[in-house]
Amino acid sequence: MGIVVQKYGGSSVSDAASIKRVAQRIVATKKAGHDVVVVVSAMGDTTDELLDLAHDVSPLPDGRELDMLLTAGERISMALLAMAIGNLGQQAQSFTGSQAGVITDSAHGRAKIIDVTPGRITRAIGDGAVAIVAGFQGVSQDSKDITTLGRGGSDTTAVALAAALEADVCEIYTDVDGIFTADPRIVPAARQIPVISYEETLEMAANGAKILHLRCVEYARRNDMPIHVRSSFSSKEGTWVVSAERMSDMLSATLTNEGDGEAPVMEQAIISGVAHDRSEAKITVVGVPDKVGEAARIFETLADAQINLDMIVQNVSAAATGLTDISFTLPRADGQTAMTSLARLKDEVGYAQLQYDDGVGKISLVGAGMRTNPGISAKFFKAIADAGVNIEMISTSEIRISVVVNEQQIDDAVSAAHRAFDLDAGEVEAVVYGGSGR
Amino acid sequence: MGIVVQKYGGSSVSDAASIKRVAQRIVATKKAGHDVVVVVSAMGDTTDELLDLAHDVSPLPDGRELDMLLTAGERISMALLAMAIGNLGQQAQSFTGSQAGVITDSAHGRAKIIDVTPGRITRAIGDGAVAIVAGFQGVSQDSKDITTLGRGGSDTTAVALAAALEADVCEIYTDVDGIFTADPRIVPAARQIPVISYEETLEMAANGAKILHLRCVEYARRNDMPIHVRSSFSSKEGTWVVSAERMSDMLSATLTNEGDGEAPVMEQAIISGVAHDRSEAKITVVGVPDKVGEAARIFETLADAQINLDMIVQNVSAAATGLTDISFTLPRADGQTAMTSLARLKDEVGYAQLQYDDGVGKISLVGAGMRTNPGISAKFFKAIADAGVNIEMISTSEIRISVVVNEQQIDDAVSAAHRAFDLDAGEVEAVVYGGSGR
Numbered sequence: 035m036g037i038v039v040q041k042y043g044g045s046s047v048s049d050a051a052s053i054k055r056v057a058q059r060i061v062a063t064k065k066a067g068h069d070v071v072v073v074v075s076a077m078g079d080t081t082d083e084l085l086d087l088a089h090d091v092s093p094l095p096d097g098r099e100l101d102m103l104l105t106a107g108e109r110i111s112m113a114l115l116a117m118a119i120g121n122l123g124q125q126a127q128s129f130t131g132s133q134a135g136v137i138t139d140s141a142h143g144r145a146k147i148i149d150v151t152p153g154r155i156t157r158a159i160g161d162g163a164v165a166i167v168a169g170f171q172g173v174s175q176d177s178k179d180i181t182t183l184g185r186g187g188s189d190t191t192a193v194a195l196a197a198a199l200e201a202d203v204c205e206i207y208t209d210v211d212g213i214f215t216a217d218p219r220i221v222p223a224a225r226q227i228p229v230i231s232y233e234e235t236l237e238m239a240a241n242g243a244k245i246l247h248l249r250c251v252e253y254a255r256r257n258d259m260p261i262h263v264r265s266s267f268s269s270k271e272g273t274w275v276v277s278a279e280r281m282s283d284m285l286s287a288t289l290t291n292e293g294d295g296e297a298p299v300m301e302q303a304i305i306s307g308v309a310h311d312r313s314e315a316k317i318t319v320v321g322v323p324d325k326v327g328e329a330a331r332i333f334e335t336l337a338d339a340q341i342n343l344d345m346i347v348q349n350v351s352a353a354a355t356g357l358t359d360i361s362f363t364l365p366r367a368d369g370q371t372a373m374t375s376l377a378r379l380k381d382e383v384g385y386a387q388l389q390y391d392d393g394v395g396k397i398s399l400v401g402a403g404m405r406t407n408p409g410i411s412a413k414f415f416k417a418i419a420d421a422g423v424n425i426e427m428i429s430t431s432e433i434r435i436s437v438v439v440n441e442q443q444i445d446d447a448v449s450a451a452h453r454a455f456d457l458d459a460g461e462v463e464a465v466v467y468g469g470s471g472r
Numbered sequence: 473m474g475i476v477v478q479k480y481g482g483s484s485v486s487d488a489a490s491i492k493r494v495a496q497r498i499v500a501t502k503k504a505g506h507d508v509v510v511v512v513s514a515m516g517d518t519t520d521e522l523l524d525l526a527h528d529v530s531p532l533p534d535g536r537e538l539d540m541l542l543t544a545g546e547r548i549s550m551a552l553l554a555m556a557i558g559n560l561g562q563q564a565q566s567f568t569g570s571q572a573g574v575i576t577d578s579a580h581g582r583a584k585i586i587d588v589t590p591g592r593i594t595r596a597i598g599d600g601a602v603a604i605v606a607g608f609q610g611v612s613q614d615s616k617d618i619t620t621l622g623r624g625g626s627d628t629t630a631v632a633l634a635a636a637l638e639a640d641v642c643e644i645y646t647d648v649d650g651i652f653t654a655d656p657r658i659v660p661a662a663r664q665i666p667v668i669s670y671e672e673t674l675e676m677a678a679n680g681a682k683i684l685h686l687r688c689v690e691y692a693r694r695n696d697m698p699i700h701v702r703s704s705f706s707s708k709e710g711t712w713v714v715s716a717e718r719m720s721d722m723l724s725a726t727l728t729n730e731g732d733g734e735a736p737v738m739e740q741a742i743i744s745g746v747a748h749d750r751s752e753a754k755i756t757v758v759g760v761p762d763k764v765g766e767a768a769r770i771f772e773t774l775a776d777a778q779i780n781l782d783m784i785v786q787n788v789s790a791a792a793t794g795l796t797d798i799s800f801t802l803p804r805a806d807g808q809t810a811m812t813s814l815a816r817l818k819d820e821v822g823y824a825q826l827q828y829d830d831g832v833g834k835i836s837l838v839g840a841g842m843r844t845n846p847g848i849s850a851k852f853f854k855a856i857a858d859a860g861v862n863i864e865m866i867s868t869s870e871i872r873i874s875v876v877v878n879e880q881q882i883d884d885a886v887s888a889a890h891r892a893f894d895l896d897a898g899e900v901e902a903v904v905y906g907g908s909g910r
Contacts, residue, residue: 050528057529084548090488091495091552092559099558102566103551106544110522113541114529120537121530128540133616154616178571178592 037159037201038063041073041169041192045209046266047111048078056207056266057118060164064124069159071199073169073192074115076107097142101171101182105131108168108188116166125163129154131171131180135198136191138172138181145172145181147190147253150198167195186247193250197257204259206246207266212273213238213245215307215457220445223458227306229274231281234306234400237434241398242311251275278402304403304410305455310448311396312441314344315369316426318361319376321386328383329360332376339375341368345396345429345436357386361427363438366392394426395444398436399451411435417454423447475597475639476501479511479607479630483647484704485549486516494645494704495556498602502562507597509637511607511630512553514545535580539609539620543568546606546626554604563601567592569609569618573636574629576610576619583610583619585628585691588636605633624685631688635695642697644684645704650711651676651683653745653895658883661896665744667712669719672744672838675872679836680749689713716840742841742848743893748886749834750879752782753807754864756799757814759824766821767798770814777813779806783834783867783874795824799865801876804830832864833882836874837889849873855892861885 040060047053064070084103088095095103112128119126135151158165169188172181183190189206196204213235216224230238232255239248245263254261260280264272276284322328329348336343346362364372369392376388397418404410414435418425423446427438439447452458478498485491502508522541526533533541550566557564573589596603607626610619621628627644634642651673654662668676670693677686683701692699698718702710714722760766767786774781784800802810807830814826835856842848852873856863861884865876877885890896 050525053529087488087548087552088555091491091556094559095555096558096564099551099554099564099566102554103548106547106551109544109547110525110541113537113544114525116537116540117526117533118529120534121532126534126537128537 036068037071037196037199038068038203038205039071039073039192039196039199039201040205040207041188042075042115042207042266043188043209044075044078044080044111046207047074047115050114053077053111053114053118057115057122059266060115060119060126061122061124064164068202071155071159071165071167071195071201072115073167073188073195074108074112075169075188076104077111077114080107080110098179101142101145101180104182105168105171105180108170112166112168116164119164119166125161126166127158127163128166128168129158130168131191132173134165134167134195136167136172136194137175138183140174140176140179140181142179142181144184145174147172147183147194148175150194152195152198155195155199167191183249186249189247189250190253193253193257193259193261197253197259201259203262204254205262205264206250207264208245209265209267210245211265211268211270212263213243213275213307215305216448216452217243217310220310220448221308221452221458224307224452225457225459227273228271229276229281229284230306231278231402232275233278233433234402235275237398237400237431238307238309241309241396241400241434241436242313243307243309246275303401303455303457304407305399305401305457307400307457308448308451308455309398309400310444311398312444313366314363314394314396314438315366315390315392316361316363316394316438317369317372317376318359318389318391319383319385320359320389321355321357322360323384324356324358331379331383332360335375335379336364336372339368339371341365341372341375345427345438347427347429363394363396363427393441394438395441396436396438397444397447397451398434399455400434402433404433404435413454414451417450418447421446421450423450474506475509475634475637476506476641476643477509477511477630477634477637477639478643478645479626480513480553480645480704481626481647482513482516482518482549484645485512485553488552491515491549491552491556495553495560497704498553498557499560499562502602506640509593509597509603509605509633509639510553511605511626511633512546512549513607513626514542515549515552518545518548536617539580539583539618542620543606543609543618546608550604550606554602557602557604563599564604565596565601566604566606567596568606569629570611572603572605572633574605574610574632575613576621578612578614578617578619580617580619582622583612585610585621585632586613588632590633590636593633593637605629621687624688627685627688628691631691631695631697631699635691635697639697641700642692643700643702644688645702646683647703647705648683649703649706649708650701651681651713651745653743654886654890655681655748658748658886659746659890659896662745662890663895663897665711666709667714667719667722668744669716669840670713671716671871672840673713675836675838675869676745676747679747679834679838679872679874680751681745681747684713741839741893741895742845743837743839743895745838745895746886746889746893747836747838748882749836750882751804752801752832752834752876753804753828753830754799754801754832754876755807755810755814755829756797756827757821757823758797758827759793759795760798761822762794762796769817769821770798773813773817774802774810777806777809779803779810779813783865783876785865785867801832801834801865831879832876833879834874834876835882835885835889836872837893838872840871842871842873851892852889855888856885859884859888861888 116126116128137149138145169191261275554564554566575587576583699713
């Protein structure tokens with residue numbers, strides 16, 4: 035059998051007891067005949083505690099030194115995990131990001147992986163050992179300094195290593211059973227998704243679903259590395275994140291088995307799920323002269339301020355006035371900066387006023403099936419309207435429709451959309467992908 | 473001006489406040505025109521806390537993984553220290569043992585330094601930065617695994633780096649003012665020694681003085697690297713540990729200045745100090761047949777059990793019986809192992825019985841001056857006898873006399889010896905080295 039890469043997050047290794055539990059799972063995988071490479075995050079709150087220490091000695095710690103500090107966290111968890119595995123009679127060796135060959139650029143705190151040269155890992159598993167690798171960290175190509183990958187870093191390490199090792203699968207262990215059709219705290223009837231494409235997962239992640247980070251999914255997509263998101267507290271199958279091609283194969287295999295009387299659990303729904311996001315704010319620039327270049331000035335200014343915009347809507351200008359309104363959403367954390375930058379433009383652009391609203395939320399319907407199923411948008415908007423929720427902005431991609439609504443009404447809107455598309459557990463009208471859809 | 477290597481122990485960097493204080497001292501040294509390389513230990517109790525974690529996951533943690541775990545400690549302190557220095561406007565970069573070029577053998581937990589290749593450190597100080605290096609750790613030459621140097625490791629790192637960088641001095645910062653003529657907790661009148669030779673320091677360290685570790689002093693002696701032991705809480709001169717030659721030069725320089733009316737603080741006493749050790753036990757093998765090879769069998773057995781003996785005394789055999797007694801001291805921690813090993817030899821060697829005593833202590837009088845001053849032993853024994861203390865064993869080197877006494881009487885014996893050789897503060901009869909001695 036081939037190589038399995040398993041990634042365990044901080045909550046899975048928060049204390050000695052949970053480290054021992056994870057060790058047992060790893061040894062079981064090894065005993066089942068796989069070569070096992072494990073990527074591990076820092077224990078529980080270690081990273082936050084180290085950050086607190088850093089800010090105690092310096093209000094603005096140097097990036098290189100902050101990375102040196104934070105990487106101590108995985109060093110502790112990976113060594114403890116290796117010891118716990120050793121205590122079960124299975125050889126295990128831990129490796130820092132640098133030792134594992136995770137080569138990055140020099141952007142401290144948000145380094146990008148340039149290359150993975152896992153020679154030591156290959157040797158370790160060749161010797162029959164389990165290799166434990168520190169997530170979230172690497173070494174810069176130019177200066178050989180220790181770097182960290184930023185948010186979602188350990189997941190990205192796991193996928194990158196899996197790709198470099200040509201592993202069969204990258205298993206991401208977490209404290210839930212997999213990816214759900216909606217946040218179960220909002221929609222108790224939300225169901226676990228058995229299989230989903232990279233593209234749909236990217237849309238879910240980019241629009242507020244917290245389960246996998248964008249970078250990790252993008253890395254997996256580029257390298258066609260199957261991800262299996264599953265719970266570290268059970269042995270249930272989780273959610274497979276794979277290419278559309280592999281997804282078709284998996285579905286065909288399941289359908290072929292249908293004659294056995296088993297339920298066709300792997301059928302592809304038109305809609306994968308409903309994501310939501312409460313982290314954005316909306317800014318409207320009212321009364322912009324509808325001349326060539328005015329909108330461009332506004333967006334240049336925001337780009338110069340390093341602000342990533344999400345949805346952008348420009349209304350058709352009223353013929354009588356020659357003025358238009360431009361609305362966009364952005365991370366709330368950047369709201370103050372954006373407003374200050376725009377205020378400076380007032381005389382130059384000659385707009386009437388700025389409106390700022392951080393009481394908004396975004397709901398996104400995601401599904402590859404909407405490519406071949408007209409009428410999805412209409413059904414989505416009607417469901418939201420029927421729930422008494424007003425839509426403030428709309429944006430779409432090929433496999434996603436997003437709307438901005440009042441933040442207070444997000445839960446109602448998510449529940450309504452989830453129900454309208456028959457995603458609630460026990461209400462599934464499974465539609466075979468590319469089949470009965472119209 | 474040249475390179476200064478400064479080493480700060482765990483108690484000097486136990487929290488954010490003390491790290492900031494150390495940072496100020498380092499910046500002051502840098503501003504005085506020196507290139508500064510700092511070696512730092514893990515913060516306060518970090519190492520013990522990590523050891524506790526290790527034993528929570530495994531009763532017998534793997535050596536390689538234990539080293540990986542423990543080295544997280546210095547990673548934290550060194551990064552924080554670099555940040556604190558940066559916050560004072562001075563550039564600083566931290567380096568792991570591996571990055572600093574500390575190459576060791578593969579003996580995890582007690583690795584020996586084979587080579588130091590501090591290219592990155594040289595570049596960093598060349599760029600005007602303060603280089604902060606993790607103490608206690610290195611990387612193995614063969615397997616490129618992370619290693620730790622064991623007890624006294626950070627001091628050894630500092631001296632090894634100082635030697636490789638051809639530094640002017642290796643400053644070892646601690647929580648006392650320097651090396652004292654005796655433990656001030658036992659002898660309140662103990663005085664700080666201004667200058668002492670490597671050889672005397674080695675005898676002090678080997679016989680219970682806790683201030684510098686044997687390995688570090690031995691490394692300094694081999695490389696003729698001056699060590700300055702001083703307090704991180706004051707700017708007072710501490711104790712210089714140097715070669716006998718350099719010591720003569722320093723004393724001459726002081727004596728030359730005598731005409732200025734300054735007190736000749738640097739005069740060499742016959743006796744440097746009185747060390748004591750409560751960590752040993754005494755074993756006596758009673759009634760050993762006085763034949764060729766019997767004693768050898770006993771010591772071979774103990775060597776096979778990896779036990780390091782300290783003092784060994786064999787009485788002349790009584791002519792009537794042809795039997796002799798062999799006594800030796802050893803670390804108390806090895807007492808049980810030694811007794812078990814010896815018990816197995818009883819029939820083979822045919823001794824009468826074993827006696828074990830862990831209520832003993834050792835007192836050592838150390839001083840290069842005793843080479844040229846007869847009568848030192850007699851004066852030492854008389855002082856101890858006058859204090860009502862019985863001497864159980866005696867051993868000597870060229871510059872040391874050690875006696876074993878009842879542990880309860882150590883304090884009395886140390887005080888008596890200290891007073892007898894005029895070491896108490898205010899009672900100094902300074903004797904110039906090689907001068908008035910007879």
